[in-house]
Amino acid sequence: MAADLDRAHHFYGELFGWGFRPTRQGHGRYTIAYTEGGVPTVGIGASSPSAGVSLPVTWTTYFAADSADEVASRVQERGGTVAVGPLEFGSGRVAWAADPDGANFGIWEGDLTSAWWGERRPGAPVWLELRTRDAFEAALFYGQVFGWDTQGRERCDVRFEHDRVVLHIDGKAVAGLRGGAIEAAPDPNVRPRWRVYFCVKDVDEVAERATELGGGVLALPADTPYGRIAALRDPEGGIFSVAAVRKGPADGDPAD
Known part of the structure; x- marks a missing residue:
């Protein structure tokens, strides 16, 4: 919006x-x-x-x-x-x-x-991540609200992986829930919120380009076990992240 x-x-x-x-x-x-x-x-x-x-x-x-x-x-x-x-x-x-x-x-x-959520490709969403106070409590809330536990594990599987709760749909990891957020934190990056990651070929180039276009960099490009990522904002303050396109079993699991 x-x-x-x-x-x-x-x-x-x-x-x-x-x-x-x-x-x-x-x-x-x-x-x-x-x-x-x-x-x-x-x-x-x-x-x-x-x-x-x-x-x-x-x-x-x-x-x-x-x-x-x-x-x-x-x-x-x-x-x-x-x-x-x-x-x-x-x-x-x-x-x-x-x-x-x-x-x-x-x-x-x-x-x-x-x-809307197909093959990993530049410019498309690659991952969703919730930063929240307690990942397990959040998983219970969303699981009960959207019936994650009633669709069968072949369709919808929730498991703990790499310090977060991960939602798999039809065998594909699509979202993670991580704990440690603080509701009253002045920094919106620390407060509970959902974040979208977009695929890019070169995280560093995109971060630099975002600044040139009037946006900004909230978290500098950094290497993670899942690839290179950065947190950015658009000129109106909208927050989003980018992750390098990668192939293999871990595809789709960038770290926040």
């Missing part, structure tokens, strides 16, 4: 090589970003006063749901909060919520396509 959609297009288009196409979603301007080859990768929208919804400039992780209303009810039953919705949003229904520690996320009921 961006305050200035055109500014967001310029920054991310130059940084990741995305192309953009407008689409009918919600009440304001909304576009789908495409990586090379015309593969849809993310949505970028601008808050509209007519929508009655004011959201911060941020990347939001959305979880699919068969029923946004049922999931929203489970969020509240388990100590989370529902800030907006569920409401009609383009071709589906959406709600914005927060877990008991205050990490924001979205709930999406509607059409899905595997192209």
Whole structure:
């Protein structure tokens, strides 16, 4: 969600090589970003006063749901909060919520396509990570809210790996939950929050380019057991991370 959609297009288009196409979603301007080859990768929208919804400039992780209303009810039953919705949003229904520690996320009921999370490729999301107070408590919350434990381990598997709880879907590691966050920390990097990682070929080059485009570097490029990563921000303050594209069994598990 961006305050200035055109500014967001310029920054991310130059940084990741995305192309953009407008689409009918919600009440304001909304576009789908495409990586090379015309593969849809993310949505970028601008808050509209007519929508009655004011959201911060941020990347939001959305979880699919068969029923946004049922999931929203489970969020509240388990100590989370529902800030907006569920409401009609383009071709589906959406709600914005927060877990008991205050990490924001979205709930999406509607059409899905595997192209949104397909082959690892530059410019596409490669990993989602939650920094939270207690990873095991968070795993219980999200597991109960989204039924991770009812879909069978072949479909959805949650396990502890490399100092974090890792969610595998259809055999692919897609998200990690790490402890140690502090709710009252002044630094947003330390507070509970979901972070998205995007694939890039050269982390150092992308970090430098982000600064040239008016963004900034929150954590300098560094080598980790999973590859080279960096934490960045866009010109409006939206936080995201980048990870070098890599192949092999550990693909998709960057460290935060």
